[in-house]
Amino acid sequence: MTTTVSTKRTRPRGDGAAALAFLTPSILTFLVFVLAPTVGVLILSFFDWNLLSDGTFAGLDNFRRLFTDERLLGVYGSTTYMALAILAVNVVLGLLLAVLLETRMPRWIRAFFRLSFLFPFVVSASAVALIWRFLLNKDLGLVNYVLGLTGLDRIDWLGSSTWAPISVIMVNSWKTIGFSILVYIAGLQSIPKQLREAAIVDGAGAWTRFWRITFPLLSPTIFFLVVINTINSFQIFAEPRVLTQGGPGDSSRTIVEYLYDRAFGDFDLGYASAIGITFALVLVVLTAIQFWFSRRWTHYQ
């Protein structure tokens, strides 16, 4: 930081100092809440530490354990399954809903729908998960009651290894899709009207207009949402924790939940940190792939 200050000071009119002043809050929060913990986790992963004692140097033991942990791969599997599903729902269904919301309709209806979709996004994840847990109970929940009226059998939403991850996907998607819709709407509104009007004059149908104009011009938005939703959906915690406690077995357990339990259930902070590092690497690689891929199909105006 000192070097930044000195180089900036050579600039005229003190712009650098002003910029630094404006940046200080975010730099400080980054240092304290992102960089310091990251470095801490990196160091911890080489130690055997239970929160209380001084901790002993363990070398690569924590990383070796990753390969003998019988549950880890399964948890990665459940995490990936749920994360990809949530990502798909957000990116595909989100786009569909955003396009629908941008069609002609009375203003108050539009406002109502926008609010309904965005509302879950702003409320606390664990609070809504508590309500969903109540609604999704197999024998006493409202969801199965309503399904029962149509003659369907009761579904064990939270207890069966088939349905438990699906419930997590549904509840998390329901919560996050409002944000995706919001971003899509912003993207849709930034597409110049003239382009669509010109296409209409040229006789292009709605489908052609969508694929030839809207979709390409929306690709930076889609890319943004893919990256953000990947990172967010891989890190879900509250929904599986509250809805299913990660079960049955590990069928709806996410890697964040798993490492949390290693750290604060087993008091094995070294191993939890090692898991955390593998997970951070996975996210970095995924994001890198997405950036590489985006160059091929993202059109910036």
Added chain:
Amino acid sequence: MNIPRRKVALACATATLAATALAGCGSDSETTSTGAKALEIVYWNYGPAAESGNKATADAFTKAHPDVKVTLTPVTGENWGTYYANVATLIASGKKPDLMVISGEGAQFVHSNNLVKPINEYLEKDAGAKAITDDIAQGLIDGFTVKGDVLTLSYGWNDMVVYYNTDVFKKAGVEPPKADWTWDDFKAVAKKLTADTNGDGTNDQYGFTWASNEIFPGIMPWVANAGGNLTSDDVCQATADSPQVSKAVTFLDDLIKEGVAPAPMPMSDVFTRFQNGQIAMFGAGRWPIATFLPAGFKDFDIQLYPKGDTYKTVFGGAGYPILKSSQNPDLAWEYQKFTVSDEIEKGYVGTADKPGDSIPSRRSVAHTISQVGVPPANSDLYYDSIDKFETLVPYPAPAKYSTFESTVLRHLQQIFAGETTVPDGLKAMQGELTGIVTC
């Protein structure tokens, strides 16, 4: 003044860990207190009630001893386990508390780590001590006695009893259960209470359910009454695949299979379903009344768990042991005694609108619950269950308690969801527990 034993189960994992750290710190004799007349007390800040309860006790103590300065140090934690871990970090950072709140299952761990100062000599020297201990159930003293050392007086505790919705019983024309009921009686009653009340062809009222997120109000009373336990008596080996555990889990699993119990749910959901009559019976300590009564729900009563091959009350207490790091152990003893004084114990009785949420440890005070008129009607049973019946000792509370409990719950979840059979599930549970329950 309600400092409940929310979870009978204590995360001893941390107790051991904590104990090591605490013992290490306890030995330095650096003076931190300003004089002899100061006390620092550490408690688990699980919510607003913990703060007001501890503050009320401290204020009352300061009123009686104006020259003593009491400092309360709230410590957070999502359960007893993390609370212990956090206390240890606190002590490692140089604090020297005089007393800390602990729950009973941690007794042997704090003892083996030489963390607390036993109160035996005070019990002998103090002229008023005998009157106090005579008024406390032997089980509560035994629960805090390790190898002859009495670690603390217990101020409050909870036992596991069956709650039943009197309104639902009345509507179904079912007699209230008696204390000597058996598992067969219980099942028959539960079946009668399972009903389709709205006539849509499927049941929407169930006889019984249990907490899916805790083992003490969950399977432990059934395991105890089947004559078993989840660990060996020295808490060094897991016994999850024993015939007794299998019998208990099979009984509960059958309740689900036969449609008498709904898919299991966590305790907070059970509370709600019980209040609105969807569940006729469930099991817990005294703490539900702190939720039920302020909400105006009074249509319930309690009874002992039904008898299986035996009957044993599952219980757990809490107390304020004197820490070895204390600079003023004599004063700390006065404080500990004060936590079981009439004044404080009456706080656990509470009133009909603002009830206490654990059972006072002093028999004479506990028996005033029904006189004061705090529901349920059968409140005398809370204390009688430890005074007049056999109790489950020891607690299945191994060193890695929180790992132990989550492992048990994870396998039970699979069994009760029908994802695996009882024998296979318990075998897998035992396999995993073998590496967790050790000495």
